[in-house]
Amino acid sequence: MSKSMQLPGSMTSHNVVIEIGGLPIEVQTADAGFERLLRGRYRDYVKPGVAPEFSLRVQLTPSVSNDPDVDAEVWLEGREWRMERGDFRARWNPAEGQGEVFQSANPYSIDSVLRIIHTLMLAPTGGFLVHASSAVRNGKAFLFSGVSEAGKTTMARLAPPDVALLTDEASYVRKVDGRYFAYGTPFAGEFGEPGKNISAPIAALYLLKKASENRPGNRIDEIDPADAVRRLLRNILFFAHETESVRQVFASACSFVVAVPVYQLSFFPDQRVWELIG
Amino acid sequence: MATEATYIAQSPDIASSTLGDDTMIMSTLDSTLFILNSVGTVIWKAADGATPLSRIVQEKVCAEFDVSETQALVDAKEFVEKLAQHGILHVSGEPVPRKEMA
Numbered sequence: 001m002s003k004s005m006q007l008p009g010s011m012t013s014h015n016v017v018i019e020i021g022g023l024p025i026e027v028q029t030a031d032a033g034f035e036r037l038l039r040g041r042y043r044d045y046v047k048p049g050v051a052p053e054f055s056l057r058v059q060l061t062p063s064v065s066n067d068p069d070v071d072a073e074v075w076l077e078g079r080e081w082r083m084e085r086g087d088f089r090a091r092w093n094p095a096e097g098q099g100e101v102f103q104s105a106n107p108y109s110i111d112s113v114l115r116i117i118h119t120l121m122l123a124p125t126g127g128f129l130v131h132a133s134s135a136v137r138n139g140k141a142f143l144f145s146g147v148s149e150a151g152k153t154t155m156a157r158l159a160p161p162d163v164a165l166l167t168d169e170a171s172y173v174r175k176v177d178g179r180y181f182a183y184g185t186p187f188a189g190e191f192g193e194p195g196k197n198i199s200a201p202i203a204a205l206y207l208l209k210k211a212s213e214n215r216p217g218n219r220i221d222e223i224d225p226a227d228a229v230r231r232l233l234r235n236i237l238f239f240a241h242e243t244e245s246v247r248q249v250f251a252s253a254c255s256f257v258v259a260v261p262v263y264q265l266s267f268f269p270d271q272r273v274w275e276l277i278g
Numbered sequence: 279m280a281t282e283a284t285y286i287a288q289s290p291d292i293a294s295s296t297l298g299d300d301t302m303i304m305s306t307l308d309s310t311l312f313i314l315n316s317v318g319t320v321i322w323k324a325a326d327g328a329t330p331l332s333r334i335v336q337e338k339v340c341a342e343f344d345v346s347e348t349q350a351l352v353d354a355k356e357f358v359e360k361l362a363q364h365g366i367l368h369v370s371g372e373p374v375p376r377k378e379m380a
Contacts, residue, residue, distance in 0.1 A: 224300075225297040225298055225300070226297050226298075226300040226302055226313045227313075229295075229297065229302055230302075230311055230313065233304075233311065241309075243291070243306040246293065246304065246306040246309060247293040247306060250293040250295070250302075250304045251293065251295065254295035254297060254302065257297065258297065
C-alpha cells in the first residue's frame with residue numbers, strides 16, 4: 001500500500017521506496033499509474049516498511065524526446081549533479097539526498113536515472129556499478145564481467161539451480177568495512193528478469209573471454225593486477241567526467257583489485273563452466 | 279627536449295596507484311590509462327619537481343637496476359618525454375613550483 005501525503009500544489013503523492021544495494025530511495029510521483037509501473041518493475045526491491053534515506057521526485061511531462069539511446073550527460077553544477085539524456089533531465093543533491101526527475105511515464109528513463117544516482121552515491125564510498133552478471137553460490141558472490149557479447153547473460157542462463165542470480169547486466173558492488181559485497185539489482189539485460197534482492201561477500205571477479213575453437217575448454221587464468229584494473233575500469237558504469245569523481249572511480253577499481261581475486265575466465269558456453277565456480 | 283638539467287613533476291590532472299611493481303596512472307582529463315613498469319615507477323615516484331632527472335637516474339634508477347648511467351639517462355629522457363606528451367608529467371628546465379604539481 002502506498003503512503004499518501006499532500007505535496008505543495010495539493011498533488012497527491014504516490015510514494016514508493018525502492019531499496020537497491022541497501023540504499024532506500026523514496027520515489028515520489030503524483031501519478032497513480034506511474035506508481036503501479038514502479039511497483040511492478042521494481043517489485044522485489046520495493047520496501048514499504050523501510051524508512052527512506054533519500055528521495056527522488058518524478059515530474060511526469062509530455063515526452064521530452066524519445067531517444068533513450070543517446071549517452072546521458074552528467075555534470076556537477078554547484079553542489080548538485082545534473083543529468084540529461086534525450087528522454088529525461090534530472091538533478092541530484094548528494095548532500096541532501098534528494099533529487100528530481102522530469103520524464104514521461106516510461107520505465108526506461110527512471111531506470112537510467114536510478115542507475116546514475118546509485119553510481120554517484122557509490123563513488124565516494126569505494127563502490128560501483130559494473131557491467132557484469134553476478135550470482136551467489138555457497139554464500140559467496142561471483143562477478144562475470146565483460147563488454148557486450150562477452151557472455152554475461154550466457155553465464156546467467158547457464159547457472160545451475162543452486163545459484164542465486166543477482167543480475168545479468170549491472171552488478172552492484174559496495175565496500176563495507178573494508179570488504180566488498182555484491183547486491184542484487186533490478187537492472188536486467190537480455191535475461192529480462194530482475195536479480196534476487198540479496199547480497200554476499202565477493203569471492204572473485206571473472207573477466208569473461210569466450211573460448212576459441214582451437215582451445216574450446218573452460219579455463220581460469222591469473223591476471224596481472226594492472227591489467228585487471230585496466231579491464232575493470234573499462235566495464236565500470238560511470239557517467240560523470242568531473243575530476244574528483246574520476247579519481248574516486250580509479251581509486252575504487254585499484255582497491256577492489258587489491259582486495260578481490262580477479263581472473264580471466266575463458267569458457268565454452270555450456271553448463272560445465274559452472275563446475276569451476278564456487 | 280629533456281636534458282640533464284631537466285626537472286620533472288607529476289601533473290595535477292592525474293590519479294595514480296601502485297600495484298605490485300607497476301604504477302597505474304589515469305588522466306582525469308580524458309581517462310587515458312598508463313601502466314608504468316618498475317623502472318618507470320621509480321622515476322614517477324621521484325618526480326617531485328625539485329630533483330634533476332640526472333640525479334633521479336643516478337641515485338634511484340642505477341641504484342635499483344643493473345643498467346649503465348648513460349643508457350639509463352637516455353631511456354629516462356625518452357620516457358619522460360612520452361609522458362609529457364600525454365600531459366601527465368611536467369617537464370621543465372627549472373625546478374617546478376609545488377602548486378603546479380599533483
